[in-house]
């Protein structure tokens with residue numbers, strides 16, 4: 256092989272220097288041809304597109320090409336030329352070939368095309384090599400990048416909240432415990448309870464279900480912050496929209512009221528979707544053509560239209576008057592089920608809806624009480640096909656009101672003195688929200704199951720690799 260710098264397939268297609276010698280490395284998708292010439296479709300993950308490599312059999316023997324089967328990894332040097340064939344603009348006339356690794360056709364699980372998503376979930380260690388998962392994972396990357404860009408451009412600070420926490424009162428979901436105690440021989444107190452004073456941290460600890468409470472410490476110091484990190488919930492929800500380990504983005508803003516919070520949430524989601532449309536056009540087009548013919552239209556529609564803003568009480572009225580039969584009956588005070596959310600979004604308004612001012616009973620203790628004494632300044636952003644994509648609120652900044660909610664709800668606050676200090680010293684109106692990153696990726700990719708938009712999904716009964 257000549258000392259030539261390797262280029263990615265993306266670079267070769269985007270910026271082709273025709274009639275130069277190029278160097279490319281990747282995994283074989285297919286090989287076909289006849290006894291004069293063989294065509295190999297090579298993919299290196301940089302783009303959904305393959306580059307075609309043409310092997311002239313007057314220069315390569317059958318024996319040399321034999322290891323080139325689907326899944327094999329190869330290194331090729333050759334001349335980049337305009338392609339005669341359909342479906343590609345350039346191709347490589349091979350001069351040199353190096354085989355890195357073979358993939359036995361009898362054993363390689365992705366030998367055939369067109370596997371179901373269920374099958375690929377069983378082969379999660381290899382599925383990033385398929386077109387579908389390559390597309391999803393590149394879009395996921397672009398969205399993560401867009402998140403940071405959006406907030407950085409707005410002057411927000413990325414604030415790292417802990418993954419291991421000793422606060423268990425957020426109430427967002429069941430927690431995974433973190434311990435180094437020997438489970439088969441637990442130390443006990445005299446009363447017989449587990450003696451956590453002898454655990455690693457000297458107290459009971461868990462994986463975080465939300466970075467919000469710590470995020471509020473950041474916002475009341477730096478002004479506007481956001482978190483973007485893993486979140487863990489041990490709830491046994493085997494749904495296509497829940498994971499046990501997911502990534503959440505939680506901006507928290509000092510001096511933001513609920514309306515500012517809604518504006519930010521809407522602008523933020525639209526920015527991320529636009530960013531993906533602009534930077535992942537090929538991948539989104541592929542998913543549109545393969546799985547969901549309305550995907551691109553739906554993405555443009557959401558970016559172009561205002562979200563509906565609707566108080567919970569009016570939402571309930573709409574559901575009551577809808578004449579629709581719901582599995583879970585509707586009345587003021589219920590926590591909306593997915594069927595209710597989707598009726599409002601998909602049937603009634605046909606647009607994303609920001610539902611506000613929920614009954615205090617169904618929302619978290621830290622949300623700001625409205626003057627009616629019954630509802631709180633919560634805002635959930637509801638999306639077509641997804642349901643809740645964002646949950647947020649204006650926070651109660653008044654120490655006494657917050658304390659009386661805590662007492663009403665009997666929340667164990669003994670380890671939460673640090674949170675209450677935000678209300679004792681220089682308290683300010685502030686707001687924030689949480690966006691489940693995988694739900695955003697679900698929406699932008701048009702995938703149906705949240706397990707297909709994260710490389711290594713964690714859900715009840717599943718923790719392979």
Ligand code: ATP
Nearest residue numbers: 427488496497498501643644645646689690691694
């Ligand atoms: P849901 O009602 O859908 O279970 P939630 O109200 O419990 O969600 P929040 O505590 O408000 O969720 O969390 C904020 C956001 O995090 C949600 O709007 C959603 O986008 C996302 N989210 C919550 N739980 C999960 C989960 N188990 N897997 C993936 N994303 C989640």
Ligand code: MN
Nearest residue numbers: 635643645646
């Ligand atoms: Mn919520």
